[in-house]
Amino acid sequence: MLGSELGTAAWLAGGMPDALPHDGGPGRPLASTVRAKAGGAGPYFALRTALLSLENTHNFAGGAVIGADEWSDLVAAGRDCGLKVHLDGARLWNAAVALDVPIASLTAGADTVQVCLSKGLGAPVGSMLVSDSARIHEARRVRKMLGGGVRQGGVLAAAGLVALDRIGDLAEDHANASTLASGLRERGWEVLEPETNIVLATVPDPASTVAELAELGIAAVTVAGKVRFVTHRDVDAADISEALERLRRT
Template identity: 50%
Template structure:
């Protein structure tokens, strides 16, 4: 029972058939009809003029930063955002920008803090080249950043002429949890990256969407990073299935996450903020068990359960298409036994 991440999902049978039968061409020449269809579909769903297929969420975020910014610029982001914590310092290594982290509340930056962080026109200051948001927020436990918060930050950004990029790796989880179209979120950003290979179950790839002029320049940056792809239709085809068939079922993952959180919270020594489980990520505090993360994870692995350490004394569980309600019940029973 693999609760490590929603990235472990295998492609569905429909996706495999789509890969087998995909019509392909050379994408660098713009001749792959399947990836062209995927990009057109994604742009429409996300409410943007154009879109670009990229190999990963990290590549999508970094291409966005490279396209928006110049070396020496500063990007404003939340202190525990994926771009800041988990992308190997790529923003500085590749784009030559510095990061300005702001501590948020449950992953959400206060608009007033963002406004204060935007640099004035002073010779001593870097230019504020970009504001980056993340929704859902991974490190906060899959929290949905409220639409009103995004709107407030976007209005401040427009006033200061600073673009806004959204790391929406799990944005469809946010939309399903909020019960609104994904465009309710994307209307308040200039560009957005979404992953096809997490809860949507495609084997690889992400989408970067924005204006036509932005995507034209982003395509060049993707090429510079070695991301010029050839007969990529075999990877784009399951992405089409992901967008057309796999979004609504994310509600099942959310329900299973809530069930898992409720079950874990009844086990002595474990602490879970059940009401704080908004999507498919559960953070479980194990400190009262007296076990280290390594000891706890080893015992779980011996019981056939996989998860990951997320902080000192905190274990992350993630539900996805390959985790059923029955598996959740079994996992809770086994964890109760191993704690006892």
């Protein structure tokens, strides 16, 4: 978020983000780290921490998942420090499917949650904010100030309803990601085992590797100094086999 949102937190909200270390595992801090970093009031010139923002699954950590117990501990740490808690849950459906738990168990205690109906679910658009009625009322005001809003959006809403009926299909994306990771390792790539649908590969020159993959008709991007592959509903098992075969022939 810090490196991919054009400094929006500072520009729009007047906030100064401070990234926490992933000392609790990929994509997540320890609850004790949250308490230590939030700190007390400090001198008059010190920053006042007001928000804990978490991401599940964590994009740059390769689709890493925060489990329900860890989530509860992190929320409790934020509450102990008087913080509001926001969840960037654009890929939260993937986390729920990977853990086989109700999505509510991964959001309990949050003040605001953002989810997305595109990503793996396949709707054409559809990021949504979930909160109480007062915050949603204020969010609509802010959205209007920023030029947001959709007229005659029923056809998009219909696609979102279809997407919500297909959450279970995400398990196929996770299986395809695991197959891709295994195949890449067999070909000598240094690849982390995916928890969901994102495969990260460590290579000497990510940008050149992405360009070479594009010449083979394989789409990937650079993320956090690695090559990122994402499986989704437009990629089936046959596509994974074809991609691995093309790499084998190089």
